[in-house]
Amino acid sequence: MSDPIVVIDSSEIREGKLEELRRALEELAAFVEANEADPIAYNIYFDDDYTRMTVVQIHPSSASMELHMQVAGPIFRRYAELLELSRVDFYGRPSDALLEQMRQKAQLLGNAPVVVNELHAGFMRIGSAERVAAVVPGEGV
Numbered sequence: 001m002s003d004p005i006v007v008i009d010s011s012e013i014r015e016g017k018l019e020e021l022r023r024a025l026e027e028l029a030a031f032v033e034a035n036e037a038d039p040i041a042y043n044i045y046f047d048d049d050y051t052r053m054t055v056v057q058i059h060p061s062s063a064s065m066e067l068h069m070q071v072a073g074p075i076f077r078r079y080a081e082l083l084e085l086s087r088v089d090f091y092g093r094p095s096d097a098l099l100e101q102m103r104q105k106a107q108l109l110g111n112a113p114v115v116v117n118e119l120h121a122g123f124m125r126i127g128s129a130e131r132v133a134a135v136v137p138g139e140g141v
Contacts, residue, residue, distance in 0.1 A: 004040070004126060005065050005092035007057045007102075011083040011109070018050050021082040025053075028075055035071055038064035040126060053083060058126070062095040069101040076105055085109035090116045 013021055025044050032042050040058040047054075059065040088106055090099075094116060106112040 003061070003092050004124060005057075005059045005062055005090065005094055005098075007055075007059070007065065007088065007090055009055050009085060009088040009112075011053045011055075011085045013046075013051055013053055013083050014081070017082040021053070021079075024078060024082065028072065031075065032068065032072055036064075036068055039068060060126075062093065062098050066095065066098045066101060069098065069105070073101070073105070076108060080109055083109065085112040087112050088114045090114070091119070 029042060029044060032039065038060055040060060041056065043056045045054045045056065046052070057065070057068070059068065085106055088102055090102075094102070099114065099116070102114050106114050
């Protein structure tokens, strides 16, 4: 089993584009949910003054995120007029192909840095309730 990938990207919302961006993002989230079975999470957040947006994605593998970039990638072009991507952070081990896909997206939306963060310590319990239920019938969340 490959390691999960967490991707957090931050963008500045262009002046006067908030409402158009909100509608476009609702459509994008619905599209991803309907057309991609693997993502564990795909969440979009705005800061308190609605000038900054953050997307948090969790994929079970680099391959899942690569597929996301292929399926949803053509949609990203319309965001160039709505926001400027400021940073992309990877947590996990992205493939070289995925890094190249993200660098192309970053260049398209603002030439943002793409940073891979190395795990130092910790653990992840994604799917642990399912593992417990499989081992101990009637247990789990």
